[in-house]
Amino acid sequence: MSRKRFHQILRAMRFDDKMQRRARFKNDKLAPIRSLWDMWRHRLPLLFNPGSEVTIDEQLLPFKGRCSFKQYMPKKPAKYGIKIWTAADVSTSYAWKVSIYTGKSGEARELPPQLLNLKGRDVLSSVFAFTNNTTAVSYMPKKGKNVLLISTKHRQPAVEEGPKKKPKMITDYNRCKGAVYTLDQLVHNFSCQRRSRRWPLTLFFNMLDISAFNAYVIYTHVDPSWNEGKQARRRLFLHDLASVLTAPEIMRRQTVPRTPQSLALVKEMQATAHGSAAFQAAHREEELPRNLPEVKRKTCKRCTNRTIGTCVSCGHPICKQHRAPISCQSCNQK
Template structure:
């Protein structure tokens, strides 16, 4: 971003005011030339309903379509119709300057993330096949460009979606209720996404094997084994077997425990004889169990392989040290999901792979912002909306190439005075027209 020339709103408006072929006509004409091998417009439209295009480049479609989409999150316009966004009266000029509306809709209709020829074979073994390759690339890049701190949080995210999907979930405790569940491992301090695993439901019609939460944590934290980091998770994942497994692989665990676990003593359960604010501790050779009473007849049980003492923070809130540590590190994934919802490019769609793709763009924006802020700590440090400025800067950098390319299509030269070029162009046309009539050819053709 540094050192790049970003076109101002005035420059963009000047480009749009230049007379000539309209944006939509010019772009749609170029699309028809690119897709001429597919036949006429009717055959191309029929390919849209067939779920894919045989000859359209998925990579090009993904790269081009993500650039206008990235602006939706910054402007918080993900519920505004495309016709309004491209409107000359109501829409921001940056959309029309990037590409025509017809071309953008055409790209959205054809965008796919895998090879259609082999999809049916791959889907027999993998429900996630339509977007598996793209999602794995995201995971690889997340782990490649960031080294997490001492605490990692494992939790779930619900991607909002109400269309048809073989593994759609209903979670009443989530704001969006319906959607597709993804488990994330995040940095507890910066909320950077480290690794993810989509929940695909039952495989082959068989019931899921017990210990799903345990396997999820082991798989998500596998790249960070033998690093002495701590993993924080809730009672869906935590059990003694997981704690011992992580400990043998160089990781500690802190998490809440469900009351029905067999290793919890009866005295650790809630009863009316225990005082509010009291704590009970249990110790083994390498783990600690604590039961805390937040209110009458209720208790919270936590398991930790990181703490080995009965320390209670009397000077803070009279809670055990294990609970304070859990409270300070449990919100990594929830905070990531909150950041995604603050600036998201999600649009209504009937294709669940595209919903995953848009969520990947949003999560990637959070990850890129974390990396940028860590490498440039003084960048807009005095502004509380620095993340919005970052998304705006990235979006402008992505569309700048398209704006400059369109400005060179027989209209203006990028980086020069647009009004001056227009005057020169009109002057040249006028001189050619005068020479045409002065030569007498125009008179002869008029008489004929």
Template sequence: MYIPSKPAKYGLKIWALCDSKSKYAWNMEVYLGRARNTQPERNQGERVVLSLSEPLPRGHTVTCDNFFTTYNLAVQLLRRNITLVGTVRKNKLFLPREITDMKEKNILESKFLFTENVTIVSYVPKKYKLVVALSSLHHSPLVDEGDRKTTEIILHYNKTKAGVDALDQLVTNYTCKRQTKRWPVALFSNMLDISAYNAYVIWTEINPSWNTNKLYKRRLFLEELGKQMVQPNIVRRERLPRGIAAKNIVKNIQENSKSAEKASTSNISARNESTKKRQRCFFCHHTKNSNKYSAVCSTCQKFVCKEHSSLVCENCG
């Protein structure tokens, strides 16, 4: 698709639901375009938000821009115990004229409209500009006491609106994408980038003290993640690469893996050395046609048969 307002104007369009604080990608959906011989989809933004937020736990708040926000969407999300905050396009039919009319409105003036569960506010930040916002989270006409006199709804929107764009920027900074004309490859590379970032968010939440004094923690995490994903393939590789540097890297990894494998097998063999041997019983070895046994006494380490041994439980042993 071609979207001139985006930093990457050409690309695959993906609807995303992200956490506003950690930028964790909670749910995503690829836009596949309109089906052939069908009418254009009406209320597409509303349908997308309802689809992405379906697995979202109750009690959360969804922030979206004016492409998605409608009064009907706020009501439907409230049935799931999910609140909505977002800007609204001024040509929406559910908006009354008192909200969208620019006449008799001063700069930095706010006008509120309340229903049973939804609040709509219009705010004039500067001359000839009007901002309309809708919220099912706020139910009072609170206004900031600063110079801009911004409403609480718009402050909340500005604080939580950049989740998807921030994720797009973070993924672009460290990416495995390569120039390609095959869209499945481009989509798969994007999935890897987003999955790696989600893994980084989970790792830092579980281990908050990991490299706290370093500003490039994500780069270190991605390097370690890449090594762990590639190392099994390097160990199984039979032919060495032609480049000297790459050849030395592959050799070192294979030698280290072999030495570690030998150490582990030697420990296992040392533990099981006594069990692999079979000898005649210490008490009846003088008897003719005596069989060999693998059982060893745990105290004197002598081989014994069933007649000269006994079972002892964990408490008695």
């Protein structure tokens, strides 16, 4: 499609019924994209089985427009944006589960006061709390600082030997926390993000980026020998993914594009799809020459602007400013 058509689609893109949004927005801050977001995040854990280690960390999706749940995180490079909690597989960085932070909720689980109170505790001390399937630890690395961590993997109050006496939960987390950082870095290296002041559109672009990365992880697990040994495997995968997604639309085109490069691409894909020499021969005569003559710009009849347009009545060069619906303004005044 043309760039103009692409921008028209971006301006008109919506993910819900705007007439009913106000009533839903009172109880749901994600109302403009809630239905699409829920369908997407519910499918992520169904398509891939992670390994034995899954870590949870926060991502900051850069955004500086209006958003009621926009966060300020000074330690992040973007500082302002939408905070997303992501559970990623440690070995592959596959985004297994995601959740958007929209503010504090009344149903949040409270921690025991023994984990929050630091009075009377020794430096480098650890306090553990257990439930049926969860373990929490409070570690005090120095006076006045409290490090809290929750895990569903560890079931013993193990503390490593050494000068810092760190709990094994914290050392394991430090070893595995890079999964979300790696996911964030890889997603931003090859991104379809476009500048926008509408947070649902920014979130939609991030969904596409994560989906493309997850698809790459799944594909390389199904076929590990695909482009094995190449450093740009993910770039090659994204190129093939774009070709597969656009091929049906190219094949159904009724009119061919004007530029020689685009025309050659369309004919090649259509010929490959049909796979016959007769199809190629039937369309060979319709191909335009590759070296088209360069169109020279001329001075407008009514001003000094350079233009390639001409009046259909008198044939003189005329720019857009002095062009009438049918002919130039000079011909209409006669």
